[in-house]
Amino acid sequence: MEMDEEKGQSDQTDWKGLREIDRAISENRLTSYSWKKAWADRWARAVILTAAFFLIGFVVFVIVQDVIL
Numbered sequence: 001m002e003m004d005e006e007k008g009q010s011d012q013t014d015w016k017g018l019r020e021i022d023r024a025i026s027e028n029r030l031t032s033y034s035w036k037k038a039w040a041d042r043w044a045r046a047v048i049l050t051a052a053f054f055l056i057g058f059v060v061f062v063i064v065q066d067v068i069l
Contacts, residue, residue, distance in 0.1 A: 024033040038044040 021030075021033070024030045038048065
């Protein structure tokens with residue numbers, strides 16, 4: 001099934017965004033879809049980068065404290 005295929009539905013309750021999520025679930029690619037949506041949002045991207053920065057900083061701190069000092 002291709003993503004560009006559109007079903008011939010004219011129902012008012014058929015929303016394109018929900019259809020994309022349904023396809024993502026059915027194709028077992030929900031995680032990829034969630035990460036792409038989060039990365040596209042600038043606030044979510046800032047949170048992801050901040051969390052990664054603190055995690056890397058913590059790992060460096062632990063290595064310096066335990067191994068070097």
